């Protein structure tokens with residue numbers, strides 16, 4: 511009898527789900543720590559740009575980053591469109607931070 515037939519979840523299923531969720535939690539923690547480090551770097555870039563009157567956004571640099579990230583995603587079997595959307599999402603936040611720094 512399967513878990514769905516009996517209405518109870520098999521012990522081994524619970525154990526496997528728990529093991530996978532532990533790994534997911536570790537990966538999520540790593541992502542948060544890596545993002546925090548990235549934002550520490552971009553904050554320094556923001557101050558550097560503000561000090562030297564450089565524009566917050568650099569579209570040419572972004573275009574190169576997207577090409578590189580899409581290639582990395584493909585070789586890692588990650589959807590390149592997702593990788594591009596994620597990078598754009600992060601960069602939009604960075605630009606917002608740069609603009610705040612420039613105004614301050």
Ligand SMILES: O=C(O)C(=O)C[C@]1(C(=O)O)C=C[C@@H](O)C=C1
Nearest residue numbers: 552555567568569571572601604
């Ligand atoms: O490299 C820069 O010039 C940055 O400001 C950093 C960054 C990024 O987050 O990677 C953010 C904004 C720019 O448009 C390009 C890249």
